[in-house]
Amino acid sequence: MKMTARFLARLSRHPNDNRVHWLAWALLGLLLAALPWLVASGFGNTWLRILNFALLYVMLALGLNIVVGFAGLLDMGYIAFYAVGAYLWALLASPQFGLHWPLWAILPLGAGLAGLFGVLLGAPTLKLRGDYLAIVTLGFGEIIRIFLNNLNAPVNITNGPQGISAIDPVHIGSLSLARPIDLGFVQVPSLVSYYYLFLIAALVIIGIALRLERSRVGRAWAAIREDEVAAKACGINTRNVKLLAFAMGATFGGVAGGLFAGFQQFVSPESFGLLESVMVLCMVVLGGMGHIPGVIFGALLLTVLPEFFRHIAGPVQQSLFGTVLIDPENLRMLLFGLSLVLVMRYRPSGLWPSPQRRREIEDVQRADAPADVPVSPM
Amino acid sequence: MDIFLQQIINGLVLGSIYALVALGYTMVYGILGLINFAHGEVVMIGALVSYSVMMVLVPSGLPPVLLALISVLVAAPVCMALAWAIERYAYRPLRHAPKLTPLISAIGVSILLQNMAMMIWGRGYHAFPDILPAIHFDIGGAQITLLQTVTIGLAALTMGILAWMIQRTSLGQAMRATAESPAIAELMGIPVNRIITLTFVIGAALAALAGLMVGANYSVAHYYMGFMLGLKAFTAAVLGGIGNITGAMLGGLLLGLIESLGAGYIEDLTGGFLGSNYQDIFAFLVLIGVLVFRPGGLMGERVSERA
Numbered sequence: 001m002k003m004t005a006r007f008l009a010r011l012s013r014h015p016n017d018n019r020v021h022w023l024a025w026a027l028l029g030l031l032l033a034a035l036p037w038l039v040a041s042g043f044g045n046t047w048l049r050i051l052n053f054a055l056l057y058v059m060l061a062l063g064l065n066i067v068v069g070f071a072g073l074l075d076m077g078y079i080a081f082y083a084v085g086a087y088l089w090a091l092l093a094s095p096q097f098g099l100h101w102p103l104w105a106i107l108p109l110g111a112g113l114a115g116l117f118g119v120l121l122g123a124p125t126l127k128l129r130g131d132y133l134a135i136v137t138l139g140f141g142e143i144i145r146i147f148l149n150n151l152n153a154p155v156n157i158t159n160g161p162q163g164i165s166a167i168d169p170v171h172i173g174s175l176s177l178a179r180p181i182d183l184g185f186v187q188v189p190s191l192v193s194y195y196y197l198f199l200i201a202a203l204v205i206i207g208i209a210l211r212l213e214r215s216r217v218g219r220a221w222a223a224i225r226e227d228e229v230a231a232k233a234c235g236i237n238t239r240n241v242k243l244l245a246f247a248m249g250a251t252f253g254g255v256a257g258g259l260f261a262g263f264q265q266f267v268s269p270e271s272f273g274l275l276e277s278v279m280v281l282c283m284v285v286l287g288g289m290g291h292i293p294g295v296i297f298g299a300l301l302l303t304v305l306p307e308f309f310r311h312i313a314g315p316v317q318q319s320l321f322g323t324v325l326i327d328p329e330n331l332r333m334l335l336f337g338l339s340l341v342l343v344m345r346y347r348p349s350g351l352w353p354s355p356q357r358r359r360e361i362e363d364v365q366r367a368d369a370p371a372d373v374p375v376s377p378m
Numbered sequence: 379m380d381i382f383l384q385q386i387i388n389g390l391v392l393g394s395i396y397a398l399v400a401l402g403y404t405m406v407y408g409i410l411g412l413i414n415f416a417h418g419e420v421v422m423i424g425a426l427v428s429y430s431v432m433m434v435l436v437p438s439g440l441p442p443v444l445l446a447l448i449s450v451l452v453a454a455p456v457c458m459a460l461a462w463a464i465e466r467y468a469y470r471p472l473r474h475a476p477k478l479t480p481l482i483s484a485i486g487v488s489i490l491l492q493n494m495a496m497m498i499w500g501r502g503y504h505a506f507p508d509i510l511p512a513i514h515f516d517i518g519g520a521q522i523t524l525l526q527t528v529t530i531g532l533a534a535l536t537m538g539i540l541a542w543m544i545q546r547t548s549l550g551q552a553m554r555a556t557a558e559s560p561a562i563a564e565l566m567g568i569p570v571n572r573i574i575t576l577t578f579v580i581g582a583a584l585a586a587l588a589g590l591m592v593g594a595n596y597s598v599a600h601y602y603m604g605f606m607l608g609l610k611a612f613t614a615a616v617l618g619g620i621g622n623i624t625g626a627m628l629g630g631l632l633l634g635l636i637e638s639l640g641a642g643y644i645e646d647l648t649g650g651f652l653g654s655n656y657q658d659i660f661a662f663l664v665l666i667g668v669l670v671f672r673p674g675g676l677m678g679e680r681v682s683e684r685a
Contacts, residue, residue, distance in 0.1 A: 074478060074481070124666060124670045125666075125669075125670070127670070127673070128669055128673070130477050131412075131413045131477070131481060132616075132669055134413075135413065135612065135616075135665065136665060136669055138609070139609070139661075139662035139665050139666060140662070140666070142609075142658070143659055143662050143663075146656060146658055146659055149655075150652075150655050150656060274605070275489075278485055278489075281482075282482065282485075285478065285482050289478075326497065327497070330493050330496055330497050333489055334489075334490060334493045334494065336486075336489060337485075337486045337487065337488070337489030337491075337493065338486065338490055340482055340483065340489070341467070341468050341486040341487060341490070344472060344480075344482050344486070345471050345472065345483070348475045348476060348479045349476075
């Protein structure tokens, strides 16, 4: 990945740089368009499903990156917004209340409601920073989950732990993505049409994130992240800018949640536990906080690698020891935990950090404090 | 039967356990300014190790009280060794790293320990054998069992010893000096790194005791028990004023009372809309409330921003 980027950068200094650029982008576009077909024919539908989930996680990770990476606000309850989007879709498009709203009504509504929740979470926590903020947001996420889990009595709203099933699939007019779509010359399977939908959504979110980073607001976020007091002194309205970060990040989460509900056609509180929040946070941190390509890479890596591992851990043990010694699921999480510790130790700025941030972090570590004397917290 | 008094008693038992765990959080935070996210998992390991020791020893026919004692004597060193390893390998290398890194590292340790526990003890809930005879005393219409009495008493005794140690011994003095300023303590000849390790280890010993108490009182020794317990104990530490030893004890008891009274009365308060299955919400509401309105907690000094 890095090599390619460098290679492209060198090429783009060439007189014909425009042509090379276009060629690279066109190739990437072709690859993305052909990917579901290649995956489906090469690895089967299970992997196509995983690919679709990877795209959902890319959206989530980019949303959380706005809060954590750009604004430096450590949010550990991010999955709550995903849950809000998913449950809104589930309630407005399923037999639960007998409502069957169309996509263009639910998705913006879900995004808006999630954004509102973002502000609700942000408003009381404006004063907090760092670890404290992490714990409070974690609590917020758990509160949402507890409510979803228990709002089945005395009035049945969320159907409690059983969750809501038989949710309407994503459909545009009479065109439902749950059935193969016949284009005359080719049959597009359901999973592939979902892939294209998610890809478009992910690309839009990537585009927004890229523009945001270089906008006035993005600069303000960076300023807050680096030094809130100085930012305030320079005339940045820190309150509004922080709330905007929470709302923006939450909105992305809400959109991803809605798409998830339409794709799975089933939601339950199970899917919105703390581990999910931690997973998304790890995608952002391991990828490289505040660095959009890094975050995308982190999301893809943490979705695909564990799945790959799940599929191979059993057979490998079988062939090595003649029996499965360790449950693959267990082993997967063990290695995940271990890799978190190791990455934090050896690559604290992530696997693909932005060059600028990396310099800053290395500077912090070179701060001339005597070895092994802890620096008291400021 | 007096419901109110009964809930107070239950709250005190729960609160004693929270207080023991909260001390571990508060001592580490006081010295390092770090939230030891894996502390709840240490409690979990303590509970499961003592469960295993008891199960191995039950056929020997020893009196149950002795079983409990032996199990704690095994579980505490195991937890201490674990805490030492966590501090040494997951936190110490990150001491000068940006503030997010220790947190992620701690989450990694938590996931690691939970899955190890799942591999060793499986996914089930483990019920402890009865440690004490099922005697109960009547107090003004409410009942308190012998086990509950011993739990409260033992927790109080342990915390008393800890308080004495921190206030009156040279080790305690060294700990307080390190909390005040590590760099200066180092210059005064205090082995700061050793003190930090000791702080983790002492917290782990308390955690092992708390784990046994949770298992004996609630029969919920389970690979996932540490997460919620840890969060609540952390809430207790924040409520009392993080970094403050007395505060942690007070916050633990207070949170236990809030939780059991809340769970007992929530249905009356909300007209039956919310039931006692919302018990876990109180801790989070308390946490958010304290951090928003009085970040220093009850006993701590006013700190509005700890990065």
